[in-house]
Amino acid sequence: MALSMPAIMKTTAARLSALYLLLFAICAVLLVFYMTSLSARMLTGQTQETINDEVLGLARAYQRGGLPLLVRVVEQRSRQPGANLYLIADTNGQILTGNVQSLEPGVLEAEGWTTEPFSYRRFGEGELERQRNPVADPNEPSQSEVQVEGEKGHNAIALVLRLPNQMIMLVGRDLGEPERFRAVIRRALMLALGMMALGGFLIWFFVGRAALKRIDSVSEASRRIMGGDLSGRLPVTGAGDEFDRLSENLNSMLARIATLNEGLKQVSDNIAHDLKTPLTRLRNRAEATLSGKHSATDYRQALEGTIAESDQLIKTFNAILMISRLEAGYSSESTSRVDLAASVRDVVELYEPVAEEAGVTLETSVQDAFAVEGNRELIGQALSNIVDNAIKYSTDSTAKPTVRVALDRVGREIRLSVTDNGQGIPDDADRARATERFVRLEKSRSQPGSGLGLSLAKAIMTFHNGRLDLLPTDPGLSVVMSFPEREDR
DSSP, rough: OOOHHHHHOOOOHHHHHHHHHHHHHHHHHHHHHHHHEEEEEEHHHHHHHHHHHHHHHHHHHHHHHHHHHHHHHHHHTTTTTSSEEEEEOOOTTEEESSEEEEOOOOOGOEEESSSSSSEEEEEEEEHHHHHHHHSSOSOOOHHHHHHHHHHHOOOEEEEEEEEETTTTTEEEOHHHHHHHHHHHHHHHHHHHHHHHHHHHHHHHHHHHHHHHHHHHHHHHHHHHHHHOOOTOOEEEESSSSSHHHHHHHHHHHHOOOOHHHHHHHHHHHHHHHHHHHHHHHHHHHHHHHHHHOOOOOHHHHHHHHHHHHHHHHHHHHHHHHHHHHTTTOOOOOOOOOEEEEHHHHHHHHHHOOOOOHHHEEEEEEEEEEOOOEHHHHHHHHHHHHHHHHHHHHHOOOOOOOOOEEEEEEETTTEEEEEOSSSOOOOOHHHHTTSSSSTTTOOTTSSSSSOHHHHHHHHHHHHTTTTTEEEOOOOEEEEEEEEEEEEEET
């Protein structure tokens, strides 16, 4: 989706990029001025230090030989190449000797350091200029003379001193080299600023455009999801950046929501279909009781049957509510350290009379005491449901019916298995369906129950970050509860 520039500037990414560029430009400009000012101060300081050294040398010459020696030293140094300036003038400011031909007016009037750089022309530059640019009219002033009178030539700073005889000495240094150095620094910094600004803009343009495209794709996927298509997922490019991590988390959340919605739909359908029969039976019984004349004993039996049916319905609704809460990850059940060996002993002790009455041998195999983090009551309820199913469905075994409860460790898992030698569930699809709500396989229709036992056990294992597996044996079925091992074991 192409966006216009006003639309792009409304995005957070574009605003942050523009703010970054603005702050960067301000900092870069301040850096340019700071570096230029710093280099100017450093060069000025070095220049003044050089001038002071020259003044000290001339002062020693004046002390040794007076004015004649000072003039000879000034003339000697004036003829040497370099950026230093030397000048001796009379009390009226008329230049007597040195390498300076003319000065900006007012320079020699104040003693001490010149407050501002002044313009000057070196000795001989005017003649050289006249040779290069001869004038047609001898009475017309030359270009060099005009420049001397008005325009600026070279720039320099100097120290002006009054000699004891009121003559004036000037020692200075040309600023051409420092000014060229400052210009180079300024140009380099400005070029670097321009290159960095251009690079920042190009990075913003290409990276920001890619980010906007990804945001558009996320928005499009979000619109589809809001339209009711929970199967839609946010795009993941595999780059591993913030967008991918956000998309992965949102996709996990959508998958969880889809699972919960599907579970809610299944619960609604199951309640509508599977609870209709007991409610109809309850109503028919009450209607049959009221349709004729019966004794008090008959009415009492009918009420007792109604209460029993109601209790069974309440248990079913409680189981559905518990499964929904556990699958949603919301439960008020507290967790603590649970000894699985103790839970096995308690459940086996509870079901030994039931197994003996059904003619089933109930065995245990506990190799060691294993502890997990969980809820003792929930684990006991899940194990009870599985043992109860195993006892009921092992009675059709051709051999001696046997149920074996085992506890051991496999890798980094603690496995609690309940194995029977009945007919089992040989079909893979049937084993997958057996843990769904209200699902009762064809051969289990004759057995009492609501089809919620394994569903509740699976929800309990999900609550404990474990899993419930139904594995075929020859013969029979093995239901395995796998718990993650405690880290602090």
